[in-house]
Amino acid sequence: MYTADQQIQARYVQYPKIEVVELSQNFLSFYLRDCDVSIANALRRVMIGEVPTLAIDIVTISENTTCLQDEIITHRLGLIPIDSTNCENFKYKHLCTCVDSCAECQARYSIDMTVTGNSVYNLTHYDISPIGNAPPIRIFHDGTFQNLINRQCKTEPGILIAKLSPGSSFKAELQAIKGIGSIHTKWSPVGTATFQNVAEITINKDMQRSIPNNLKIELYNKSPRGLFSLIVNISKKIAGIDELSRDNEKLYDLDLVLNDPLCYNFDDDIKQFLKKHKITDFIKIVKKDNEFFFTVECVGQLKAIEVLKQSIDTIRRKISETYESFLDNSATITTLNITKQTSLKLD
Numbered sequence: 001m002y003t004a005d006q007q008i009q010a011r012y013v014q015y016p017k018i019e020v021v022e023l024s025q026n027f028l029s030f031y032l033r034d035c036d037v038s039i040a041n042a043l044r045r046v047m048i049g050e051v052p053t054l055a056i057d058i059v060t061i062s063e064n065t066t067c068l069q070d071e072i073i074t075h076r077l078g079l080i081p082i083d084s085t086n087c088e089n090f091k092y093k094h095l096c097t098c099v100d101s102c103a104e105c106q107a108r109y110s111i112d113m114t115v116t117g118n119s120v121y122n123l124t125h126y127d128i129s130p131i132g133n134a135p136p137i138r139i140f141h142d143g144t145f146q147n148l149i150n151r152q153c154k155t156e157p158g159i160l161i162a163k164l165s166p167g168s169s170f171k172a173e174l175q176a177i178k179g180i181g182s183i184h185t186k187w188s189p190v191g192t193a194t195f196q197n198v199a200e201i202t203i204n205k206d207m208q209r210s211i212p213n214n215l216k217i218e219l220y221n222k223s224p225r226g227l228f229s230l231i232v233n234i235s236k237k238i239a240g241i242d243e244l245s246r247d248n249e250k251l252y253d254l255d256l257v258l259n260d261p262l263c264y265n266f267d268d269d270i271k272q273f274l275k276k277h278k279i280t281d282f283i284k285i286v287k288k289d290n291e292f293f294f295t296v297e298c299v300g301q302l303k304a305i306e307v308l309k310q311s312i313d314t315i316r317r318k319i320s321e322t323y324e325s326f327l328d329n330s331a332t333i334t335t336l337n338i339t340k341q342t343s344l345k346l347d
């Protein structure tokens with residue numbers, strides 16, 4: 001039996017749903033429905049900055065006779081994606097009990113390359129060798145790139161680190177650690193994670209005949225992303241004309257047809273046009289407050305669907321931790337003002 005307050009609260013409870021529209025190794029688009037914009041934005045921010053991955057953090061260079069400075073190569077190495085499918089097996093370095101570093105909190109790699117031939121050598125991620133049980137420098141990518149782990153199955157050029165001239169060499173030891181994108185973008189598993197509002201757009205079919213063709217053409221031109229299409233209507237007679245002729249454009253009637261509501265960019269241009277010409281009943285545009293369309297593009301450490309799953313798990317954990325903290329009787333509210341300070345104990 002619920003109390004009146006609980007029944008009122010239950011009315012506002014929503015259960016978010018996700019409908020995947022497009023999915024590949026590194027791309028994902030989906031609808032998020034039945035939730036507030038704050039939840040949608042939380043999901044976006046978690047995907048960018050809270051999903052842990054591995055990235056090279058310390059580079060110890062023993063020899064560099066390339067034309068690039070140590071700092072530039074180190075920066076490039078930090079941005080190379082490392083397979084983070086089993087990232088949960090690693091501890092965060094600052095939470096590890098070891099003195100400096102150990103196999104539980106870091107993965108080690110090495111580069112040892114000296115160009116002995118007479119041609120320029122492209123130093124790529126293929127030249128990074130894992131040490132011990134370090135994960136491979138594998139990149140989840142659409143197309144043939146996805147399964148390339150080592151040089152033996154190389155059909156793609158790889159991620160270029162530096163061009164080595166004949167006789168030059170680069171030798172270094174690399175340490176990768178677990179981190180999140182909010183600390184540094186090199187740990188972020190996504191290059192793009194955006195969402196947009198979804199509009200419900202309806203065209204009044206009964207008004208198609210009463211709207212002049214020139215206004216429909218202007219509406220069509222006001223949606224460069226392809227929100228509308230124009231089709232020639234030859235199935236209906238225009239008032240006063242018994243026979244339709246393709247030779248006389250006045251005898252054609254154009255129908256404005258909705259293509260994809262996601263092409264609407266909420267710039268109010270169309271609404272103002274409808275208002276100006278007093279035809280606001282022709283097209284109804286309503287922004288849905290509880291539906292969002294996401295576009296996610298990953299950079300290689302994790303598959304796109306894995307980024308989404310881990311993001312949802314992270315949000316669940318954070319909500320649970322927040323809930324637990326409010327249940328904790330030790331939580332206090334402190335009120336500060338100029339004249340007095342009061343501490344309240346939560347029961």
Ligand SMILES: [Zn+2]
Pocket residue numbers: 093096097098100101102103104105106
């Ligand atoms: Zn450790």
